Amino acid sequence: MSPDDAPPGTGPAPEPLAPEPPEREEHPLIAWARAIVLGIGDTARDMLEAGRQAAREAMDEGWQRFDEKTKHRRR
16 A cells, blocks of 8 residues: 555654663662662751751740740730
């Protein structure tokens, strides 16, 4: 079947995709170093979030003590 015989509105068949190049294996030392670096980053993010949460709780406790001492509710 030639392109002239194809139904109207259809173009030529798309070309098949080229095969992807094979992935290179990563050197074990590079993989180990990457895992260490990413682990340190994850730990740092977790520590920062825990610090922020503790700061919020401390601020709320401080305002609660203030409200109890002054008998005036903050708005």
